[in-house]
Amino acid sequence: MSDAADPVLDCPVDQVPDGEEFIEAAMRWHFDPRTGSPFWLARAKTLDFDPRTDVRTFADLRLFPDVVDEFREVRVEDLVPRGYGSRAEVIGVFESGGTTGPPKRVVTLADWMDRLMHHQNRIMDAHGYPRGADWLSVGPSGPHIFGGLIEQQADRRGGFRFSIDLDPRWVKKLIGDGRLDEADRYAEHLIDQSAHPLRTQDVGILVITPPLLVRLARRDELVALVNEKVRVIVWAGAHLDPDTRVLLRDEVFPNVKIIGNYGSTMIMGAVSERVGLGDDDPCVFDPFSPYITFSVVDPKTRREVPYGERGQVVMNHISKNLLLPNNLERDTALRIQPPPGQLGDAVADVAPLAVFGDERVIEGVY
Amino acid sequence: MTALSIEPGRLDALGPTGPYRTRSRSTVPDLAGNPVAELSLVPRLYVQRTMAALHRARTLPPGERDEALARAGRLFATGPVNGLSAEHYQRMVSRVSGMPISVVRAATDAIARSAAEAYGSTRWARPYGAVDDWRDPATREGRALWVRRGDVFAVHAAGNHPAVHTLWLEALALGYRVAVRPSRREPFTPHRLITALREAGFADDQVVFLPADHAVADDIIRGADLAMVYGGEDVTRKYGRHADVLPQGPGRSKILITGEDWAPHLDVVVDSVSAQGGTACVNTTAVFAAGDPRPLAEAVAERLSAIPSLPPADDDAVLPARSLADARAVEKYLFDRVGDAEILLGGDGIVDDLGDGIGVLRPAVMLVDRADASQTGIELSFPCVWVAPWSPGDGVEPLKDTLVLTAITRDGELIDRLMAEPTISNVYIGDQPTHWMAPWVPHDGYLAEFLMRTKGVIRA
The missing domain is CATH 3.40.605.10 (Aldehyde Dehydrogenase; Chain A, domain 1)
Structure with a gap:
């Protein structure tokens, strides 16, 4: 079987294909018995539409059912499109955090990673990330894409990479079991470890989850070291509320640029905060159109909410490597107009879905 | 207003x-x-x-x-x-x-x-x-x-x-x-x-x-x-x-009356239950009375039933108000837990709908048939009181876990035991409402x- 090149799906990394042409090409690729993945070819039989004729526009992606749960059980071999033949260059198998059940898996191939890295490199330049600086990553590695992406980024920007590993599944288990003291100890253990490279190495870029960044901010010594050495703090892997974002930027780390990344294993990547936001702007994430795209919808109707309003985030990943459309994430965000020519929405002030009010307490006088 | x-x-x-x-x-x-x-x-x-x-x-x-x-x-x-x-x-x-x-x-x-x-x-x-x-x-x-x-x-x-x-x-x-x-x-x-x-x-x-x-x-x-x-x-x-x-x-404040003649103490009981809208931890949650507690409970119910339902902004308002939904939830909570207690006041409902989505919580008086009835520990944030029989044989046990205990008794030995009980924070002797406080007296x-x-x- 040979690599059936498609001029649109395989366009040079520095070009952006037209959205509709791209979607049509992707449907041809993923649903042609010669090129599609065993997963999608089998799944297509149960669809009540033909993606190759019925899915032409971004809006048509809504025809797809949300298949993301099926990525928990499927053999990873069946996720690789046949069109890659025997020459698929696998970067890795990445897994979701496992918050909502057994982990979901994706297989990441080299051509997608090159395309994503080319895009991210451009954005990092625009944000003013130094080249040749050392990176410190404090976050999940292991099966999670968080660490995998940072490894790629650091390699491509010519720095050494130090990493402190966080096992998010263990933390969730501890919290689920009510062992908050242990979760706290574990988090302190991570900060303890991050102190060593910060003290002894030329860390110029710190990638960290927001809860750990807030925890790090408790230690005056580490705050001073970060302000002295680090040029860019990248937060990713969890939500950062707007109030904390402003405090971090204006009061804790005034000498450091703070940039957010929004990503997920199920879009096989992350997008970066929009370049050139003003101090009072919300943290806006633009899509990496047409590959990683978002819609902000009313979860009941799955229709877009008006611009500026909060809704639930639907994610799409479409590339030669993977088709994973119409995935309703457990995030909410403000719907923002994307830059011209981009598919879908930009998202801002991403927050967790679960909003629990105060429980009504009846007994007692307090 | x-x-x-x-x-x-x-x-x-x-x-x-x-x-x-x-x-x-x-x-x-x-x-x-x-x-x-x-x-x-x-x-x-x-x-x-x-x-x-x-x-x-x-x-x-x-x-x-x-x-x-x-x-x-x-x-x-x-x-x-x-x-x-x-x-x-x-x-x-x-x-x-x-x-x-x-x-x-x-x-x-x-x-x-x-x-x-x-x-x-x-x-x-x-x-x-x-x-x-x-x-x-x-x-x-x-x-x-x-x-x-x-x-x-x-x-x-x-x-x-x-x-x-x-x-x-x-x-x-x-x-x-x-x-x-x-x-x-x-x-x-x-x-x-x-x-x-x-x-x-x-x-x-x-x-x-x-x-x-x-x-x-x-x-x-x-x-x-x-x-x-x-x-x-x-x-x-x-x-x-x-x-x-x-x-x-929890406050779970209580009153104990060891004499059979409760009538002179009715004012203290009513005041302790209803002052401050019954919303404080020092409001009385349960009354324990020697002999048959029913007449006392009925008298308390009669006095409390006379309190008018007024909007909280009214100068004469005594009872607390809540949003109607909250008030109904309190009512349901109470009714779900009444168990074998007899409701002397409030049995038809404790919520008075004032309109505008506001409900007044009306007093509730319940009678239980034994001193160790578990209901006496249910403290709600409005005038709500459980009345129980008490005899010397019941002792201190049902009076435990109490912020303020008003003990209307002349039994010095009993008072000694109340004073010694670690789970009772304050003991007021005689006709002193449970909500009484002074800066020099610990809370x-x-x-x-x-x-x-x-x-x-x-x-x-």
Whole structure:
């Protein structure tokens, strides 16, 4: 079987294909018995539409059912499109955090990673990330894409990479079991470890989850070291509320640029905060159109909410490597107009879905 | 009724460098559901930094603290604070909490009085052998010095009654820096009080107002040396074993009448159940009476049934109001737990619909047939009382776990046993309502017992 090149799906990394042409090409690729993945070819039989004729526009992606749960059980071999033949260059198998059940898996191939890295490199330049600086990553590695992406980024920007590993599944288990003291100890253990490279190495870029960044901010010594050495703090892997974002930027780390990344294993990547936001702007994430795209919808109707309003985030990943459309994430965000020519929405002030009010307490006088 | 502004007010956090307005806010509604204020909710990072600032802050000298507290109390009770008159403040509290306006007015005065007396009140708790200053000549022969156990005190306050905010003023008087996390239901009182304290001379980094979500609330405690937490059984369970946290749990105050002639004591019973709208931890939850308790229960029911249902803003209102949905939930909670008790008052429902989505909680009187009936521990935030039989054979057991016990008895031996019982915090003997308080009488122990310790000092 040979690599059936498609001029649109395989366009040079520095070009952006037209959205509709791209979607049509992707449907041809993923649903042609010669090129599609065993997963999608089998799944297509149960669809009540033909993606190759019925899915032409971004809006048509809504025809797809949300298949993301099926990525928990499927053999990873069946996720690789046949069109890659025997020459698929696998970067890795990445897994979701496992918050909502057994982990979901994706297989990441080299051509997608090159395309994503080319895009991210451009954005990092625009944000003013130094080249040749050392990176410190404090976050999940292991099966999670968080660490995998940072490894790629650091390699491509010519720095050494130090990493402190966080096992998010263990933390969730501890919290689920009510062992908050242990979760706290574990988090302190991570900060303890991050102190060593910060003290002894030329860390110029710190990638960290927001809860750990807030925890790090408790230690005056580490705050001073970060302000002295680090040029860019990248937060990713969890939500950062707007109030904390402003405090971090204006009061804790005034000498450091703070940039957010929004990503997920199920879009096989992350997008970066929009370049050139003003101090009072919300943290806006633009899509990496047409590959990683978002819609902000009313979860009941799955229709877009008006611009500026909060809704639930639907994610799409479409590339030669993977088709994973119409995935309703457990995030909410403000719907923002994307830059011209981009598919879908930009998202801002991403927050967790679960909003629990105060429980009504009846007994007692307090 | 005074016209209230339609625009929701703005309640910023009051942090170590002044007011702090967040993007994340919670709306404080009145009982009808209209937004009355926008309360800023601070994030964890702000809590961390604020608590660190409190630790770094200095403490005012004792004399200045005493004067500033008294000034703040006067300002709180009489002055405009943040442009809000005392009258307007009181109407606001009544409007969001449903507390009768007269109770809010009395609480305002109580807060002013407590502020003026806070420093003096702490003197009652100082051990006889202790002095305040190592320079005291007595230390030449060896003495105890009375010192703080820490520097920073945190309070998770309750919103059931404004006078909850009298107690922590003693911590300020003793030189603690204090962080108050308000109730989200009624944040007006601590906001006004802390603003007044700041105007009266306390620095921004000496007393702070930190409205925060549940997720962040524990960080306030963690960042303090000592903390006091208001709540129910859950709070007592969560913090009961922490030496550095003082839970203010259920009150479950009780009255015991050991004589058969209860009639002369009816006023005390009715007053103890219904004063302050029945919303305080010192309101009576259960009455234990010798002989047949039914006539007493019926008499209490008759007296309580005469209280009119009035909107909380009415000068004559006595009963608390709630949003209709909340009131119905309280009613259901009660009815679900009545069990084998006989309802003498309130059986047809305890909610009086005032319209506008507001319901008054009418008194409830229940009769149980034995002293150890578990219902007597059910404490609800309105005039709600369980009446039980008691005989000497029942002893102290059913009277345990009590904030205030009024014992109307001449049995000195029984009183001895009540005094010795560790789970009864206060024993009032004779016709004294359970809600009686005085600055020199401890509420649940002196707060200073928790805040202070002695240190041995001698100067050779």
